[in-house]
């Protein structure tokens with residue numbers, strides 16, 4: 374669709390030559406003293422049944438008043454709402470209008486005008502009406518500007534009849550040119566602005582401004598309303614309630630200052646409803662009622678309550694030997710059974726050094742004690758105690774993914790949706806929810822396939838090595854917070870929700886069968902979308918392209934909750950919802966490194982309702 378003002382626009386006096394004629398009806402007939410350009414396009418979002426947010430940014434040098442218009446047709450013959458709004462320096466000249474009094478389930482067109490300057494025209498849509506029989510959503514995530522051209526946004530913009538586009542986070546990335554993605558960005562001429570890691574409000578604004586000057590992203594925004602939630606990179610990598618992996622307080626200041634600057638820019642630049650006065654910016658959770666077919670619930674899982682991600686290096690626990698120290702001059706190594714029979718003051722536990730030569734334990738107390746402080750000498754190693762790591766570290770009930778308040782909110786929303794007999798409860802969620810213990814890739818990948826990728830790359834070599842432990846692939850996903858996941862599953866079961874989880878973050882496509890307990894009853898399904906542009910994890914291992922096929926076969930064979938995966942492509946999910954079924958179509962672009970690409974449908978999967986809280990297998994269509 375072309376969003377240029379048409380000849381008919383001009384004749385009606387709405388466009389370049391006759392803007393003033395229309396302005397006169399709205400009390401700003403004077404040509405504006407401040408020249409304005411609309412370089413960042415238009416956007417809409419946060420639709421309700423009878424309301425939607427429309428957005429633009431005026432490139433101007435001082436505060437300026439804009440006229441906004443919403444019409445039933447793209448020629449603006451039938452304007453249903455119009456008014457004025459100010460673009461102020463205090464909000465980086467971004468303008469948001471909460472347009473109310475619209476009809477449910479209807480498409481509208483909108484634009485902004487300043488004197489003779491007219492913005493591009495956007496199309497938006499209110500949430501479905503009660504009699505809607507079908508919903509169609511685009512689902513996307515992870516759109517690093519430097520990692521590729523926005524071919525995925527371009528394709529999404531062409532999709533007909535979208536009710537909304539759900540962006541599940543990593544809309545921007547915080548890195549400078551030497552950070553993640555910088556090498557590719559240099560190659561394809563898409564280096565980040567400003568040319569350093571973004572920390573201040575001005576930095577985040579500049580980054581948003583760069584992303585939003587992209588024509589393909591503008592086209593996606595102009596095509597359908599966005600429903601968005603941030604993941605970590607909108608603030609900083611691996612953010613949690615108290616900080617972020619990529620935030621160094623010593624050089625970058627207080628975490629809360631940076632977080633608040635990042636979120637302020639986010640709310641300025643994203644077409645979404647601002648928090649109500651007194652509401653915190655970072656405690657964001659929202660429900661979208663999509664007619665009588667579905668409710669979409671978006672949860673904030675980074676900044677409200679999340680505990681720091683565990684590190685398999687720093688937080689690992691190792692097998693220990695118990696010593697009886699009742700005679701301090703001669704501590705005695707004990708078996709576990711013996712240790713259990715002694716009172717605690719007599720027992721000391723020390724990490725057990727194991728000999729590489731014959732795999733036996735060193736039980737000399739003095740040596741073990743000394744090496745625990747100074748580090749192991751050559752020829753020894755520590756053995757991870759994985760059972761204790763899972764129960765005591767990952768399974769520590771003090772570690773939170775969602776806070777108590779969030780948990781009761783989502784539980785209540787699921788129940789309320791079921792009480793209205795809404796067939797589908799959809800969760801817009803950032804990181805993978807399914808259980809995904811890593812398959813042992815040191816066995817799965819033949820040496821000749823994996824060696825070229827790990828030979829000179831310490832990070833990928835260690836990553837592959839570590840899969841021997843069969844720990845969760847990503848401890849930053851729900852897998853790293855199993856207690857919170859179980860509480861969420863309890864809420865889903867209690868509500869008898871028909872749960873469909875939409876997930877981003879992983880830069881790969883997934884369909885997962887969520888089980889209440891390992892191998893237990895189905896609690897819901899998860900459709901995971903790949904990235905818009907951000908590089909896939911297996912790309913780092915794929916010096917030999919057989920890696921993708923081997924990884925996918927191995928994941929499907931060894932990880933019980935995975936039903937489908939694609940580790941190779943960038944793309945999006947098209948989700949179609951009716952009263953009986955939800956269908957996910959996985960659509961991929963052939964490349965993001967070039968503007969020449971093809972688009973294909975990788976897979977179409979379907980899940981149906983079988984009763985309250987009971988879903989069918991995920992099956993191909």
Ligand SMILES: [Fe+2]
Nearest residue numbers: 515543878907
């Ligand atoms: Fe990402």
